Amino acid sequence: xxxxxxxxxxxxxxxxxxxxxxxxxxxxxxxxxxxxxxxxxxxxxxxxxxxxxxxxxxxxxxxxxxxxxxxxxxxxxxxxxxxxxxxxxxxxxxxxxxxxxxxxxxxxxxxxxxxxxxx
Amino acid sequence: xxxxxxxxxxxxxxxxxxxxxxxxxxxxxxxxxxxxxxxxxxxxxxxxxxxxxxxxxxxxxxxxxxxxxxxxxxxxxxxxxxxxxxxxxxxxxxxxxxxxxxxxxxxxxxxxxxx
Numbered sequence: 001x002x003x004x005x006x007x008x009x010x011x012x013x014x015x016x017x018x019x020x021x022x023x024x025x026x027x028x029x030x031x032x033x034x035x036x037x038x039x040x041x042x043x044x045x046x047x048x049x050x051x052x053x054x055x056x057x058x059x060x061x062x063x064x065x066x067x068x069x070x071x072x073x074x075x076x077x078x079x080x081x082x083x084x085x086x087x088x089x090x091x092x093x094x095x096x097x098x099x100x101x102x103x104x105x106x107x108x109x110x111x112x113x114x115x116x117x118x119x
Numbered sequence: 120x121x122x123x124x125x126x127x128x129x130x131x132x133x134x135x136x137x138x139x140x141x142x143x144x145x146x147x148x149x150x151x152x153x154x155x156x157x158x159x160x161x162x163x164x165x166x167x168x169x170x171x172x173x174x175x176x177x178x179x180x181x182x183x184x185x186x187x188x189x190x191x192x193x194x195x196x197x198x199x200x201x202x203x204x205x206x207x208x209x210x211x212x213x214x215x216x217x218x219x220x221x222x223x224x225x226x227x228x229x230x231x232x233x234x
Contacts, residue, residue, distance in 0.1 A: 033219045043208060045225035052220060091162065097219050104150055104174065104217045109162040 002027045004094050006110035013082045014118050020067075021077045021113050023092030033095040033105075034068070034075045039112070040088040048090070051075065079115075087117045123226035125211050131232045137199040140229045142211030143192055150214040152223060153186055153196050157207045168194065169217070201233045 003026045013019035025034070036048040051059045051068050058066050063083075067076045079086055089112045096105035124143040132138055144151045153165040166176040171188045179186070183202070188194040198205055208230050212223040 035222075037225075043228045043230075045210065045212075047222045050220065050222070095219055104167060104169065104214070105219050106164060106175075107223065111161045 002029075002032075002094050002096065002106075002108050004092055004108050004110035006090075006092055006113050008113045009111070010114045010116070012116040012118060013079070015082055015084060017082055018078060018080045019082055019115065021079075021090050021092075021115065023075045023077070023110055025073050025075065025092075025094045027073065027094065027096075029096060031097050033097075034066075035093040035095065035107070036064070036066070036075075036077045037091045037093060037109075038086075038088045039091065040085075045091070049077065082117050084117050084119060087115055089114050123211055123213055123224050125209075125226035125229050127229060128227060129230045129232075131234065132201055133234050134202055135200045136233075137197065138201045138205075138231060138233075140196040140209050140211075140231070142194045142196070142226060144194070144211070144213030145215075145224055146192065147215065148213035148224075149216050150223075151188060151194050152210075152212040152214070153194070154210040154212065154225075155207045156210060156228070162210075165196070198231075201231075203233045206231055206233050 005024045032053045034051045038046045038048050049059050049061045049064050063080045065078045091112045092110040094108045126141045152167040156162045165178045166186045168188045186196045208228045210228045212225045214221050214223045
């Protein structure tokens with residue numbers, strides 16, 4: 001079974017600075033998908049960024065980018081120019097490829113990292 | 120679109136009572152998921168449906184839990200009888216189809232407290 005590990009229970013950053021959240025995973029699959037979700041105090045889970053394992057290029061979404069190291073099974077999230085609204089819990093998630101038919105590759109979440117942004 | 124809608128947002132009940140959580144997925148989405156979030160176990164998938172049919176319920180903790188999807192726009196998660204260890208935030212999510220890259224859209228969750 002796949003496992004996702006976020007080794008940083010909490011992180012903090014000054015507004016306008018850069019912070020990196022770590023994520024590692026364990027899998028024997030060669031093709032898979034990785035996601036970062038944000039959960040603000042409102043509880044709503046919001047997709048931040050996603051990466052396909054077969055793509056070498058790191059995904060980027062505005063101030064959010066990832067450092068995907070497939071051999072090391074690492075998928076870190078970098079937040080540049082941090083804003084107060086970035087304060088939230090961040091979850092790394094792994095998704096297996098679809099097995100076919102109606103099967104939906106299971107989404108496995110890490111334990112989360114609480115990010116605090118200081119003004 | 121209004122997104123995934125869940126009700127109630129908060130539920131407080133006493134041990135032994137029946138609890139029903141409700142979810143309306145995004146219109147046109149083929150997949151619906153129920154998750155449970157606790158401090159101890161994190162975010163766990165309980166069950167998911169494809170076109171109203173349950174596909175995998177291996178995450179349902181025990182027989183006290185049941186889920187239904189009578190039509191494409193409504194699903195329920197029922198706990199009967201409820202126990203204090205069922206206290207958690209329950210999320211419903213939906214996805215357009217099964218393609219692996221597709222996003223799951225989450226509802227705001229229902230915070231359940233069983234006294």
